[in-house]
Amino acid sequence: MISKKINGIAVFDSDNGKEPLVFVHAFPLNSGMWDEQEKEFSDDFRVILYDVRGLGASRQSNNQFMMEHYADDLISIIEGLMIERINAVGLSMGGYIIQRALIKRKDLFKTVVLADTRLESDSNDGLAVRASAIRKILDGQRDEFLEGFIVNLFNKENYRNTELVNKVKALISVNTNEGIAGAMLALATRPDSANSFSDTNIPVLALVGRDDVLTPLECSKKIKDSFKNSEMVVIENSGHLSNLENPASFNNNLRIFLEKHR
Amino acid sequence: MKKTKVLGVCVNDYGGEGIPLVFVHSFPMSGRMWDKQVEYFSEKYRVITYDIRGLGESTTEDNVYSMEKLVNDFFHILNSLKVQKVNACGLSMGGYILLRAILKDTERFNSLILVNTKANKDDDDILLKRSSAVIKIQSGGREAYLQKLLPKLIPDNNPEMEKLVKDIISENTDEGICGNLLALSTRISTIDKLQELNTPILLLSGKDDRINTEAESENMFHHIKEGRKHPIFTSLINIKNCGHLCNLERPEEFNKILGWFLKGIEIGT
Numbered sequence: 001m002i003s004k005k006i007n008g009i010a011v012f013d014s015d016n017g018k019e020p021l022v023f024v025h026a027f028p029l030n031s032g033m034w035d036e037q038e039k040e041f042s043d044d045f046r047v048i049l050y051d052v053r054g055l056g057a058s059r060q061s062n063n064q065f066m067m068e069h070y071a072d073d074l075i076s077i078i079e080g081l082m083i084e085r086i087n088a089v090g091l092s093m094g095g096y097i098i099q100r101a102l103i104k105r106k107d108l109f110k111t112v113v114l115a116d117t118r119l120e121s122d123s124n125d126g127l128a129v130r131a132s133a134i135r136k137i138l139d140g141q142r143d144e145f146l147e148g149f150i151v152n153l154f155n156k157e158n159y160r161n162t163e164l165v166n167k168v169k170a171l172i173s174v175n176t177n178e179g180i181a182g183a184m185l186a187l188a189t190r191p192d193s194a195n196s197f198s199d200t201n202i203p204v205l206a207l208v209g210r211d212d213v214l215t216p217l218e219c220s221k222k223i224k225d226s227f228k229n230s231e232m233v234v235i236e237n238s239g240h241l242s243n244l245e246n247p248a249s250f251n252n253n254l255r256i257f258l259e260k261h262r
Numbered sequence: 263m264k265k266t267k268v269l270g271v272c273v274n275d276y277g278g279e280g281i282p283l284v285f286v287h288s289f290p291m292s293g294r295m296w297d298k299q300v301e302y303f304s305e306k307y308r309v310i311t312y313d314i315r316g317l318g319e320s321t322t323e324d325n326v327y328s329m330e331k332l333v334n335d336f337f338h339i340l341n342s343l344k345v346q347k348v349n350a351c352g353l354s355m356g357g358y359i360l361l362r363a364i365l366k367d368t369e370r371f372n373s374l375i376l377v378n379t380k381a382n383k384d385d386d387d388i389l390l391k392r393s394s395a396v397i398k399i400q401s402g403g404r405e406a407y408l409q410k411l412l413p414k415l416i417p418d419n420n421p422e423m424e425k426l427v428k429d430i431i432s433e434n435t436d437e438g439i440c441g442n443l444l445a446l447s448t449r450i451s452t453i454d455k456l457q458e459l460n461t462p463i464l465l466l467s468g469k470d471d472r473i474n475t476e477a478e479s480e481n482m483f484h485h486i487k488e489g490r491k492h493p494i495f496t497s498l499i500n501i502k503n504c505g506h507l508c509n510l511e512r513p514e515e516f517n518k519i520l521g522w523f524l525k526g527i528e529i530g531t
Contacts, residue, residue, distance in 0.1 A: 009460075019286050022523075058344075062325060062400075062437065063325060063326060064325060064326075064327075064396065064400070064437065064440045064441055064444055065396070066389075066392070066396055066444065066447065067393065068390065068393035068394065068396075068397060069393070069396075069397060072397070116374075124383070124450045124451050127448060127449075127450045128329075128330075128450055131328050131329070131330030131447070131448065132330070134326065134328055134330070134331075135330065135331065135334070138324055138326060146283070177324075178325065178326055181324070181326040182326060185326065185327075185328060185444055185448060188447070188448050189389055189392070189393065189444065189447040189448060191386035191389050191390060191503040192386055
């Protein structure tokens with residue numbers, strides 16, 4: 001992987017001349033969550049990973065941003081690498097980012113995979129939960145917040161897998177409080193895209209962990225219904241982090257989809 | 263006047279007896295916008311103004327803003343001044359803060375005055391406008407942004423007010439303005455909760471306000487009235503030939519109406 005900086009964003013690019021496949025990570029992790037996908041797809045795709053603004057190696061001194069910054073970052077990465085069109089895979093927050101970028105620049109996407117994510121913006125209750133989470137993080141209760149948050153990322157069985165849970169904790173641990181709070185604000189300020197895709201013809205795959213409690217199956221059903229050219233696959237034995245909890249099934253279904261549209 | 267800092271928030275306490283009258287300013291102004299109200303009301307009431315975090319002389323440690331934080335600041339101020347109950351008046355963003363605050367702790371409010379504000383959260387169009395404003399300001403386009411905003415705040419042919427508004431805004435940093443834009447975007451909708459309120463409430467609306475229209479005040483008024491079990495003071499008053507910053511544009515009228523309302527509560531209670 002070659003490290004690059006584009007507009008302050010840390011980008012990791014296999015730059016092998018093959019078809020581009022960009023992965024966008026979940027909150028509050030970083031590009032390291034795509035290890036298993038990088039291994040699986042690097043031989044036949046140009047795998048591109050990046051750390052979302054404020055997180056991982058894309059740390060910022062000013063963490064005031066909104067979802068629009070994130071969407072613009074993805075667009076400027078594609079343009080900065082002088083790529084015509086990408087296959088994009090986003091999980092949870094990564095999915096929100098791809099949706100916004102897709103609304104702004106349809107021409108940059110060949111296929112889109114939206115994993116464990118949703119179209120709707122935050123509800124009133126959701127916004128209130130985020131506000132209290134931000135306060136906890138900035139008031140020095142980051143660990144309490146994360147303990148409560150991480151439980152919901154996995155299904156019950158996988159939460160007992162210490163190695164997996166520790167990997168996720170390690171990915172989160174490099175992020176600053178301000179970066180996490182900033183990302184939370186960006187999530188809270190995202191617009192709704194439930195009615196934005198009725199005339200989008202791009203092939204879309206909705207993936208979702210069977211036991212995902214943060215973005216349950218109905219969310220992916222709505223994604224499937226909202227696009228014209230779309231399909232949905234449920235990943236068994238998995239909660240919200242389907243690419244980490246069941247990488248074999250995630251990769252297999254991703255490969256089938258990508259090959260179909262190659 | 264006693265100036266204090268409460269967790270970085272600059273508070274002006276003009277002193278006096280009785281239930282204080284707290285003014286909460288609008289975006290992207292500061293406590294200075296209430297000077298004419300301070301002058302008018304401080305003889306009779308204990309007037310308190312403050313600069314919302316990130317604006318005026320108020321600072322922040324982490325540059326992370328949310329509506330919730332601004333609401334908590336309001337309570338921190340009351341606690342620090344050892345004030346139990348207040349009459350609170352908020353314009354636009356000040357109103358958003360007070361609406362959230364009164365729903366969190368109704369007991370702290372003797373009365374509430376909401377000027378050119380609304381109870382609905384940002385819709386997607388406004389969210390996107392806010393994010394493009396933040397992006398614009400962060401990339402050095404503050405002046406261009408303000409040029410579009412100012413005509414909505416300042417009426418034609420009022421050079422004195424134009425000078426004051428520009429002067430107040432010029433003291434604010436880019437980060438403070440962006441932070442408050444973010445805070446505005448994170449607010450939740452309070453319209454369905456208004457029925458729960460049993461506090462005297464005055465809604466004031468400038469007829470020509472293009473930011474928060476008359477319809478928004480009317481909408482709040484109906485929701486508030488719907489829930490009233492007792493005939494407690496609730497009024498909606500429109501000010502003609504007046505835009506967003508009512509208190510600056512029509513200070514005499516504004517002060518008189520607010521004065522009547524406060525007097526009415528005293529008589530009524």
